[in-house]
Amino acid sequence: MAYTQQLIMVSLGPGDPELITLKALKALKDSDAIGVPTKSSDRSFDRSLTYRIVRSLMESEGFERPIFPVYTPMRFREEDWQAQVETLYGAMEEHGRVCFVTLGDSGIYSTVYYLLDRIAKQRPELYETCDVIPGVTSFSQASALAKRPLCVGESQLRIVPLLDKEVPTTTVYMRPKIGMDIxxxxxxxxxxxxxxxxxxxxxxxxxxxxTVRRYMTLLIDFFKKDPHAV
Ligand SMILES: C[S@@+](CC[C@H](N)C(=O)[O-])C[C@H]1O[C@@H](n2cnc3c(N)ncnc32)[C@H](O)[C@@H]1O
Incomplete structure (x- = not known):
């Protein structure tokens, strides 16, 4: 039987299952199988927070889907990402519509774009049909718990990875004035x-x-990836 193959990158939020979005939950419910990352080489989910979130959602929302492990050893190696996309290709062959889940928001330091970059090169038609569903970030939740804004009025937000080197920056410009020349x-x-x-x-x-036409305008200067970086 020929299945419709699709890959949906689903952000789960920072840990509390209730912080998943309705859209992400719907994607999980509409899927044929769910890929869950595990750092355990035996592919068990014993230490997987994402697994716990997905199981908890299945119980509270009353649905059940096959879950398959995606081995994500966090070694930042090409061969590991290739193995991950191949796991996803195999799961789509077997099941059809497949979700791959990650913590927080997929736009913030997640595996998602290592995988999507590869899929874009290897399977451009599949890439075109892939969806990415955003989520609540860990620092949005931290801000809410601390009851402190990340930025308000005349202040701005910086997200700084604790690395020993300079890295390229993405800058989000918001709150423009209408008519402003950008x-x-x-x-x-x-x-x-x-x-x-x-x-x-x-x-x-x-x-x-x-010129800025609408107040609801965001400009994002996305960082340029070093072509030699993994
Ligand atoms: C690989 S990044 C993933 C970030 C995630 N995509 C997000 O949107 O927050 C992992 C880092 O995010 C932070 N983080 C993620 N989830 C967290 C949580 N539940 N509690 C505290 N920090 C968290 C920690 O700094 C951790 O080292």
Missing amino acids: DAIPEEGAMVTFEDLGFSGEKITKGKIQ
Whole structure:
């Protein structure tokens, strides 16, 4: 039987199963199988927080899907990511629509883009049908628990990986003034403009727009990846 194969990268949120989004939960329920990362070489889920979240959701929401392990040893090696995408290719062959789950939000230091970058090169047609579902980050939850804003008024947020070297930066520009000329904003990586996300006028433009038309405008200067970096 020919299945529709699709891969959905599902962000689970920071740990509390109730912090999953409705969209992510729906994707899990609509899937044919769920890939859960494990750092254990025996592929067990004994130490897997993602497994606990998925099991807890299945129990509380009353659904059941096959769960398969995706071995993610965190060694930052090409062969490990290749093995992970091959596990996902195999699962799609067997099941059809497959979710791969990660903690927090997939845009923040997650395995997701190591895998998607490979899939884009190896299986461009499959890549086009892949969805990424965002989630609550660990620091959004930390801010809520501390009852302290990450940024408000005249302040800004920095996310700093604790590494012993300089790394390229992604900058998110928000709260522009309508009519503002954004030519003056420097572009160091790859700028994308997002207007009215989730609303009827949603528009995503590669590069900078000339003038800000809507208050609900975000510009993201995405970091440029070092082509030699793994
Ligand atoms: C590989 S990053 C993943 C970040 C995740 N995608 C997010 O959106 O928060 C892992 C780091 O995020 C932070 N982190 C993630 N989940 C956390 C949690 N439940 N409690 C505290 N820190 C957490 C820790 O700094 C940890 O070293």
